[in-house]
Amino acid sequence: MNKYFLLFFLSVHPLVLGAQTTVAANYQDVSRGLVTRAQADSIFQKIKQFPPETEVAIALVENGKARFYGIKRQGDSVITINNQQRVFEIGSITKIFTATLLADFVINQQVQLEDPINSYLKFPLKANAEISFESLANHTSGLPRLPTNLKLSFESRNNPYASYDETKLTEYLTEMMVLDEKREVSYSNLGAGLLGYTLGKMGKTSYQKLVRDSIFSMYGMEHTTTNRGDVESLLVKGRNGGTVVPNWDLAILVGAGGILSNVHDLSKFVLAQFDPTQKALALTREKTVSVNETTDVGLGWFMNRPGQYPGTIHFHNGGTGGYTAAMMIDLEKQNGVVLLTNISAFSPDMGKIEELGLALMQTLTP
Numbered sequence: 043m044n045k046y047f048l049l050f051f052l053s054v055h056p057l058v059l060g061a062q063t064t065v066a067a068n069y070q071d072v073s074r075g076l077v078t079r080a081q082a083d084s085i086f087q088k089i090k091q092f093p094p095e096t097e098v099a100i101a102l103v104e105n106g107k108a109r110f111y112g113i114k115r116q117g118d119s120v121i122t123i124n125n126q127q128r129v130f131e132i133g134s135i136t137k138i139f140t141a142t143l144l145a146d147f148v149i150n151q152q153v154q155l156e157d158p159i160n161s162y163l164k165f166p167l168k169a170n171a172e173i174s175f176e177s178l179a180n181h182t183s184g185l186p187r188l189p190t191n192l193k194l195s196f197e198s199r200n201n202p203y204a205s206y207d208e209t210k211l212t213e214y215l216t217e218m219m220v221l222d223e224k225r226e227v228s229y230s231n232l233g234a235g236l237l238g239y240t241l242g243k244m245g246k247t248s249y250q251k252l253v254r255d256s257i258f259s260m261y262g263m264e265h266t267t268t269n270r271g272d273v274e275s276l277l278v279k280g281r282n283g284g285t286v287v288p289n290w291d292l293a294i295l296v297g298a299g300g301i302l303s304n305v306h307d308l309s310k311f312v313l314a315q316f317d318p319t320q321k322a323l324a325l326t327r328e329k330t331v332s333v334n335e336t337t338d339v340g341l342g343w344f345m346n347r348p349g350q351y352p353g354t355i356h357f358h359n360g361g362t363g364g365y366t367a368a369m370m371i372d373l374e375k376q377n378g379v380v381l382l383t384n385i386s387a388f389s390p391d392m393g394k395i396e397e398l399g400l401a402l403m404q405t406l407t408p
Contacts, residue, residue: 238297280364
């Protein structure tokens with residue numbers, strides 16, 4: 043996948059890491075209708091080298107329905123588990139929801155994409171610069187990936203955004219901000235976080251309440267939230283190299299990556315993308331700018347035409363200190379894949395999650 047996608051990002055039977063046992067176990071899953079042989083092989087080949095306690099939750103969406111499949115490494119084995127309700131950090135997939143909030147404001151004629159955010163802020167931007175809503179949603183604002191006053195120290199490495207509050211955001215925007223004059227696509231967590239912050243100001247409420255009332259409630263996403271305390275009992279522990287690591291708090295930049303969810307809820311959001319009556323969702327998927335000949339950007343979504351796939355995939359991934367996630371949809375075929383894992387975005391093998399998502403998309407019914 044294109045480099046712009048990358049961030050910073052009931053036990054049934056064992057799949058023992060020996061070739062003969064693996065084949066036999068995969069056939070058990072196939073015979074029970076959980077996955078096809080091609081899907082089982084793809085999943086196992088991508089996951090087998092990850093450390094013990096690695097957990098992967100998968101939603102496969104095709105023909106208007108979602109199927110769920112989960113696996114977990116236990117010692118030298120991989121077991122099939124029911125984890126469709128288990129909650130993970132979804133990282134930057136959050137940006138799709140933030141963009142959907144913006145699209146909802148646009149559809150309801152409360153704002154236009156090209157409008158500047160300036161009038162909704164209580165402070166002037168440095169040098170009276172103007173930044174449009176659309177540019178925050180498609181990464182063309184000129185803002186850097188991270189604000190320069192977000193200090194990534196050794197002490198803060200396990201929860202780097204936690205202390206970045208409204209005061210620091212205001213300080214950056216009024217005193218330190220430097221925009222890239224080219225305004226080309228340049229991935230920005232700061233931009234998406236600022237968009238979420240601004241939409242909250244427009245709605246005169248918190249980002250959490252706004253996204254809950256406008257999106258989560260609408261699509262029946264009962265265990266999707268920015269408040270970790272709401273889902274603590276369902277939360278899968280994030281890991282880095284097999285070691286449990288702290289969860290991340292995105293603080294004032296929550297709109298960039300602060301949502302937690304499960305594949306059951308996210309499959310509902312994927313299915314809603316195929317409903318032609320959902321105008322706000324449709325707006326997020328419209329092309330706003332091109333990155334190159336194979337990649338475009340909508341509002342939040344990236345649209346990629348990978349050479350090995352016969353079509354266009356709307357895509358976003360996510361990564362935090364203890365989690366990696368990916369969500370892909372094919373609008374024409376009405377297929378989709380959601381992958382949630384407790385594999386750190388800092389893992390050298392985190393790219394295998396994207397690879398697995400694409401491999402699974404290729405197995406779905408044309």
